[in-house]
Amino acid sequence: MPYESLLTDADFFLDTLDPSLFPGVPKGVKVHNGFGEAHKDTAQSVLSAVQTTLSQHQTSKVTLVGHSLGGALSLLDSIYLPLHLSTTPGDTKITYKTVVYGVSRVGNPAFANYVDQHVDLTRVNNDNDLIPIVPGRFLGFAHPNGEVHIQDDEKTWVGCPGG
Template identity: 40%
Template sequence: MFALPFLLALSASLPLAFAAPLPLFGINFGSGSTADGTPSAVSQSTVDSTLLRPAQFARVAYCSPASVTALSCGAPCEAINQVKVLTAGGDQGETPRFYVATDPQTQSVVVAHEGTDPDKLLSIANDAEFAQVAMNATLFPSAAKGTLVHDGFQKTQGRTADIILSTVKSALSSSGFSRVLVTGHSLGAAVATLDATMLRMQLPSSVEVDSVVFGLPRVGNQQFADMVDSLFPTFTHVTNQKDPVPSVPPRFLSYQHASGEVHITSVNSAGDGTLVACPGQENDVSRTPV
């Protein structure tokens, strides 16, 4: 057991669905490959070096655009007070809140997306919008034919794609940084995964694009999951105990998680917990009671 400061930072403002029972539509059955390796323990140093900062950024995305721009949202903004916010927006409706900033601490351009209420996210992921569609050829020019993604998630990502892409390009040029970090929680994690994919396809290979997201629902089909694996060797999506959101949309509708899951197996009242890194795609071990 060790301290999970990033989880505490998130839990102060993010609507995580702790210990929620898995609904029928979240059951993992159907097509797609499932990993059968053994999870490995995640160290405190790994939490501090790779998960804490993205979690702090994801937390701030829930604040109003005005308070993010002014870094006046209290404790969330205080944790990242050295960043320079370049743009912030969103209406908490069709366009969830988002921002782009430069972070001198990590020498990165940061893109962060707000999530949504878990019940609303589960509804979006399983209602009529669960249909899979081809990826937008303009935003994702190297996506191969047959690579399909969730219609509602792609529409949401498309509403801010142009401003995010242009702002990131400008920020890389003005800052001299050569790394982009994309993060988000819940619906924001799905949008962030699509943003990271877009940025990897649109930016020069000399720019490192990393994505660390939290409570990620399934975004696309097996071909999409394989593409994410090939584009991002270090893609990380953190799942929390029995949170149902990562289990939707269901696999029998041809949805598949990419590799890179880090699963929180337990957390106590003091904020101490355990994490494991799960091998491959679709880890049944992370969906069983601990």
């Protein structure tokens, strides 16, 4: 359905993370329920694909990348995967890097703080894009740190605090 991502974006109440997918994450960490449900639908497939890729390519580095809704899911996966994958088959510690583009706010301030403490994140936004400022902070949503803005000249990038 071509409008499925719009419906997911519009379903934006804060909800707790599924403890079976996010064991040990504090209960105060809440996320956009549409994003949480979409993540739940893909989590096992993503985990399986990453496990297969790590094994087949004998690597210990995972880079998560996404745009808009895909960025929100990548951000959730950047918390989810380390909880289920600690080492590669050769007992090498896995390292993660997450880069998201034009992502809206995914969770509450506790979520943003958790991401700041556990995720190597870069959030890239065009200074004129409205998507990264929704859902509003007045609804209890917050961004983690790691934001850079692409300026109007499309050549200049500036770092910004979370928000």
